[in-house]
Amino acid sequence: MNEIRFSGFGGQGIIRQGLILGKALSLYDNKFATMTQSFGPEARGSACSSQVVVSDERVLYPYVTKPEILVAMSQEAYEKYEPELREGGTLIIDSDLVRLKPSKRNIKIYSIPSTRFAEEIGNRIYANLVMLGFFAAVTKIVTPEAIKKALPGLVPSRYLETNIKAFDRGYNYGLEVLEKEAQTRTEEKAEVSPKPKGKSKGSKK
Numbered sequence: 001m002n003e004i005r006f007s008g009f010g011g012q013g014i015i016r017q018g019l020i021l022g023k024a025l026s027l028y029d030n031k032f033a034t035m036t037q038s039f040g041p042e043a044r045g046s047a048c049s050s051q052v053v054v055s056d057e058r059v060l061y062p063y064v065t066k067p068e069i070l071v072a073m074s075q076e077a078y079e080k081y082e083p084e085l086r087e088g089g090t091l092i093i094d095s096d097l098v099r100l101k102p103s104k105r106n107i108k109i110y111s112i113p114s115t116r117f118a119e120e121i122g123n124r125i126y127a128n129l130v131m132l133g134f135f136a137a138v139t140k141i142v143t144p145e146a147i148k149k150a151l152p153g154l155v156p157s158r159y160l161e162t163n164i165k166a167f168d169r170g171y172n173y174g175l176e177v178l179e180k181e182a183q184t185r186t187e188e189k190a191e192v193s194p195k196p197k198g199k200s201k202g203s204k205k
Contacts, residue, residue: 001055002141003064007081008073010048013128018050019144020150025054034062045084071135072098092135093149110138117169126166133167139173144171
């Protein structure tokens with residue numbers, strides 16, 4: 001079972017991220033999923049979040065308590081929800097909107113300039129789909145095919161292709177990040193590997 005929290009401010013499409021993921025998992029990836037949401041005192045501009053619990057078996061408790069994955073798309077959301085992230089968990093941030101604070105916590109951190117990528121596509125409102133694509137790539141919790149099948153009915157039909165484009169932008173960036181990560185691990189492993197010992201002087205053949 002995985003507990004996931006998407007967070008940001010009202011107007012970023014944070015709730016829609018949870019709805020799309022929940023639909024994709026439950027209808028197209030053969031998982032059990034529940035989705036809940038929360039808002040600040042004002043819907044637009046204040047911190048909000050959507051929570052998804054996903055499992056291979058029926059979900060008995062639908063609420064997120066200690067998420068394994070936190071997606072933070074605003075500074076306020078990061079500061080509010082990061083302390084709840086489970087040790088050993090994964091933090092995913094919009095690098096243009098979130099500045100990380102010094103921490104000694106054992107968590108994996110991924111970052112993407114999702115708002116900037118969305119603006120390049122045409123409008124920052126697509127940042128939620130850019131981030132969802134990145135999330136799908138680095139966590140592998142949901143397949144990209146399932147997300148795309150889940151979009152109709154949850155995004156305006158006239159903007160469906162642009163939302164798919166935004167998702168693909170984030171997904172491909174995530175694959176690039178994973179590739180660089182794997183390359184770095186390989187290089188580090190090569191550096192620490194012991195060198196073959198040569199024959200010492202005076203040794204017999």
